[in-house]
Amino acid sequence: MSKRVVNILVPLISIVLGLIIGAIVMLISGFNPVDGYIALWNGVFGSSYNMGETVRQITPYVFAGLAVAFAFRTGLFNIGVEGQLIVGWLAAAYxxxxxxLPKIIHLPLALLAAAAAGALWAFIPGLLKAKLQVHEVIVTIMMNYIALHVANATISALSDGGDKTEKIHDSASLRSPFFESLTDYSRLHWGFLIALIAVLIMWFILEKTTQGYELKSVGFNQNASEYAGMNVSKNIILAMVISGAFAGLGGAMEGLGTFGNITKMTGFTGIGFDGIAVALLGANQPFGVLLGAILFGGLKNGGLNMPNEAGIPVEIVSIVIALIIFFVASGYIIRVGLDRLSKKKKEGK
Structure with a gap:
């Protein structure tokens, strides 16, 4: 069995196992898993509105997954995507x-502001890692809380003590009457196209550029990279900055597309943390992240229909998602099992 086939089978088997165990959980809890999964399916594909909302839900997950995956591919653990997404959202909304301004200027400017804010927020842990060897996991986790409270304080200042900023101008909006009419007035916006472009950009940077080769090399072995003449510190900082820019754009999708402003938060959005699971599902590959985001966004949005149509608590969906992530995280065991099965088939021949 080829490595490529195994790489495809591992997440698929993980998803199937997660769904099977999820069905068992439903049965034990007294619910009909068939009705539950039919409701889940209808929540994703049951109407043009549901489909629009599903794609809208997927969009920020793509950016969060790319942010986590880019850092992972370069040997870093960016657990601060949540905070970077929040400051990107704030910058875009502001x-x-x-x-x-004219739309041709205003929308790109708002997107660039979000990317710059996320990049700046990630620059700090990148700098501390590169210069002082402070572990990025600790710093990025701390930066999440700073981002949350700084954003809330800024929202209060911008709104004269209110709990949300003013609505963005139409010239900065990603929303479109075309998508509203096409999807029965869902919140689908142009952000999904930007997400697809971001997937291609990450793939191009890592696979087709010299800088991407350096970033991956530093991630694999810093000492060897330094011996080869690469600037390790610069590459660590650059990797975090690019990762943060992806996260900031994820925030822009919410600020310029879904909500059109930013409201004070009592807790985290969860999108940045879910991005870790999306990256894991996608094996830290750009196109894999896209597929992981589609699965994750579909489960999240489709799950909202389960209480209404099948009377199943939305917590069951969280259990199913958690089970899928568990099995993906345990992919090594599945991989070993597939390898042994392949060897037995060869020996049988």
Whole structure:
């Protein structure tokens, strides 16, 4: 069995196992798993509105997954995607509401502001890692809380003590009447196209550029990379900055597309943390992240229909998602099992 086939089979088997165990959990809890999964399916594909909302849900997950995956591919653990996404959301909402410019200028400017804010937030742990060897996991986790409270304080200041910023101008919005009419007034927006472009950008950087080769080399072995003449510190910082830019754009999808502003948060959005699971599902590959985000977003959005149609608590969906992640994280065991099965078949011949 080829390595490529195994790489495809491992997440598929993990998903199937997660769904099977999820069905068992439903049965034990007194619910009909068939009705539950039919409701889940209808929540994703049951109407044009549901399909639009599902794609809308998938969009920020793509960016969060790319942010985590990019850092992982370069040997770093960016657990601060949540905070970087929040400051990106704040920057996009501010630029979108504070300026009134032509759309051809305003929308790109708001997107760039979000990417820059996320990049700046990730630059700090990158710098500390590169210069002082402070572990990025600790710093990025701490930066999440700082981002949350700084964002809330800034929202309060911008709104004169209110709990949300002003709505962005239409010139900065990703929403479109075309998508609204196509999907029965769902919140689907142009962000999904930007997400697809981001997937291609990550693939191009890592696979087709010299800089991407350096970033991956530093991630594999810093000492060997330094011996080869690569600037390790610069590459660590750059990797975190690019990762943060992806996360910031994920925030822009919410600020410029889904909500059109930013509201004070009592807790984290969860998108950044879910991005870790999306990256794991996608094996830290850009196109894999896209597939992981589709699965994750579909489960999240489709699961909202389970209580209404099948009377199953939405917590069951969280259990199914957690089980899938568990089996993906245990992919090594599945991989070993597939290898042994392949060897037995060869020996049988």
């Amino acid at each position: 630029v979108g509401s504070a300026f009134d």
